Amino acid sequence: xxxxxxxxxxxxxxxxxxxxxxxxxxxxxxxxxxxxxxxxxxxxxxxxxxxxxxxxxxxxxxxxxxxxxxxxxxxxxxxxxxxxxxxxxxxxxxxxxxxxxxxxxxxxxxxxxxxxxxxxxxxxxxxxxxxxxxxxxxxxxxxxxxxxxxxxxxxxxxxxxxxxxxxxxxxxxxxxxxxxxxxxxxxxxxxxxxxxxxxxxxxxxxxxxxxxxxxxxxxxxxxxxxxxxxxxxxxxxxxxxxxxxxxxxxxxxxxxxxxxxxxxxxxxxxxxxxxxxxxxxxxxxxxxxxxxxxxxxxxxxxxxxxxxxxxxxxxxxxxxxxxxxxxxxxxxxxxxxxxxxxxxxxxxxxxxxxxxxxxxxxxxxxxxxxx
Amino acid sequence: xxxxxxxxxxxxxxxxxxxxxxxxxxxxxxxxxxxxxxxxxxxxxxxxxxxxxxxxxxxxxxxxxxxxxxxxxxxxxxxxxxxxxxxxxxxxxxxxxxxxxxxxxxxxxxxxxxxxxxxxxxxxxx
Numbered sequence: 001x002x003x004x005x006x007x008x009x010x011x012x013x014x015x016x017x018x019x020x021x022x023x024x025x026x027x028x029x030x031x032x033x034x035x036x037x038x039x040x041x042x043x044x045x046x047x048x049x050x051x052x053x054x055x056x057x058x059x060x061x062x063x064x065x066x067x068x069x070x071x072x073x074x075x076x077x078x079x080x081x082x083x084x085x086x087x088x089x090x091x092x093x094x095x096x097x098x099x100x101x102x103x104x105x106x107x108x109x110x111x112x113x114x115x116x117x118x119x120x121x122x123x124x125x126x127x128x129x130x131x132x133x134x135x136x137x138x139x140x141x142x143x144x145x146x147x148x149x150x151x152x153x154x155x156x157x158x159x160x161x162x163x164x165x166x167x168x169x170x171x172x173x174x175x176x177x178x179x180x181x182x183x184x185x186x187x188x189x190x191x192x193x194x195x196x197x198x199x200x201x202x203x204x205x206x207x208x209x210x211x212x213x214x215x216x217x218x219x220x221x222x223x224x225x226x227x228x229x230x231x232x233x234x235x236x237x238x239x240x241x242x243x244x245x246x247x248x249x250x251x252x253x254x255x256x257x258x259x260x261x262x263x264x265x266x267x268x269x270x271x272x273x274x275x276x277x278x279x280x281x282x283x284x285x286x287x288x289x290x291x292x293x294x295x296x297x298x299x300x301x302x303x304x305x306x307x308x309x310x311x312x313x314x315x316x317x318x319x320x321x322x323x324x325x326x327x328x329x330x331x332x333x334x335x336x337x338x339x340x341x342x343x344x345x346x347x348x349x350x351x352x353x354x355x356x357x358x359x360x361x362x363x364x365x366x367x368x369x370x371x
Numbered sequence: 372x373x374x375x376x377x378x379x380x381x382x383x384x385x386x387x388x389x390x391x392x393x394x395x396x397x398x399x400x401x402x403x404x405x406x407x408x409x410x411x412x413x414x415x416x417x418x419x420x421x422x423x424x425x426x427x428x429x430x431x432x433x434x435x436x437x438x439x440x441x442x443x444x445x446x447x448x449x450x451x452x453x454x455x456x457x458x459x460x461x462x463x464x465x466x467x468x469x470x471x472x473x474x475x476x477x478x479x480x481x482x483x484x485x486x487x488x489x490x491x492x493x494x495x496x497x
Contacts, residue, residue, distance in 0.1 A: 018405075018407065029407070029434065030407055034407055034408045034462075035407055035408050035432075035433045035434070036408045036410075036433065234407065234433055234434055237434075238433060300411070300413075300455075301411070301413070302410070302411050302431050302436070304435075304436065323410075323433055323434075324410040324411065324433065331410075331411065354429070
């Protein structure tokens with residue numbers, strides 16, 4: 001039996017909504033407009049996503065800051081109240097458990113937002129399996145709110161303007177990667193963060209699961225005349241792809257370190273000891289083996305996940321994600337390839353597409369950048 | 372769902388339009404709807420000999436690739452080059468956008484394909 005979010009009953013009635021199995025969740029891959037139209041709506045206007053399948057875990061108690069600062073490679077200690085932080089979460093060997101957002105209420109209260117497909121694994125890792133919780137006696141209190149908390153993402157260049165009409169002008173003052181938990185939308189208590197997974201200005205809005213249908217319908221009805229569309233997982237993937245935002249299971253796995261995925265910006269090797277630090281420091285000193293690069297097809301074809309990458313007849317890596325970029329109208333891929341090849345932008349690689357080697361060239365990433 | 376009466380259909384949601392001994396092959400309105408936005412059509416090579424039910428080519432939507440099987444045996448004599456740069460025709464004009472045409476070597480194969488009524492019934496059961 002597939003899991004469903006509280007919004008399932010709302011959009012199952014929409015004509016043209018196509019529902020698929022996404023890691024055990026029955027979710028819309030697209031609504032009636034189709035993936036490309038939905039993608040363009042978010043790039044040019046605004047769109048609303050159901051992201052209630054994402055997991056939420058609270059960490060509370062006086063040791064919360066110390067614990068999270070050890071658990072995560074990014075600098076939790078440096079966070080301000082009401083700030084959000086993106087961080088991978090690593091195993092001691094530097095491989096990735098998951099990537100997540102940290103919301104800081106204060107030094108004794110945090111909210112972690114984790115990937116839907118990893119909720120059980122992450123919760124076990126965070127609360128039982130890591131060295132810190134095994135060793136320390138004064139542990140923070142953990143709570144898995146993944147089912148009781150729902151969320152939507154409202155994303156696009158017009159999202160601030162539309163949201164301010166619904167919430168008030170306070171929305172304009174929420175800075176990038178900050179949140180407010182004292183605002184209401186149509187009387188519903190919510191957490192609003194200026195975060196997202198599209199490469200556009202946007203917001204993620206968290207409510208109690210019972211309020212999710214009312215929130216969803218209110219936002220769509222209020223903005224219907226402005227061309228705001230509901231957006232499915234298909235466009236969520238093409239949008240994050242164009243912006244080179246990693247997707248766990250593709251660009252990040254237990255076998256890919258954040259340094260290989262070129263996420264060094266989110267790894268604070270100067271910070272106190274953290275889980276995976278020794279391995280990552282060593283990897284940086286000894287040379288990072290692989291690099292996540294972007295390519296654009298020269299020959300025709302779509303580079304899909306898992307396809308092998310070649311250079312002068314030698315296998316040098318694989319495709320982690322690939323699709324046709326709706327903004328560039330080109331076939332593009334993210335490739336994880338050996339770092340020491342000395343390749344520059346514009347250099348050619350070959351991708352094995354169904355047994356035929358097709359030429360592609362390295363290009364600048366993100367493929368598309370608006371903000 | 373649009374199902375023209377003058378075509379033959381397969382369980383894999385391909386259609387064939389017969390003109391003399393040539394069969395034009397495309398995918399049905401149902402198939403394009405299931406696939407979503409089609410962004411790439413790999414065209415087969417002209418003069419390829421192909422068997423019925425053999426994979427002739429691939430079409431790719433934003434999310435995934437889907438094989439297209441030839442409903443009939445014979446030689447590929449024509450390909451629809453318009454699709455190279457306008458793959459969206461597969462979505463907007465499913466029955467106009469043939470992918471390839473086969474000079475059929477065995478016209479009796481057509482008897483094993485579904486007519487519009489049978490295909491409609493097949494879709495309802497699927």
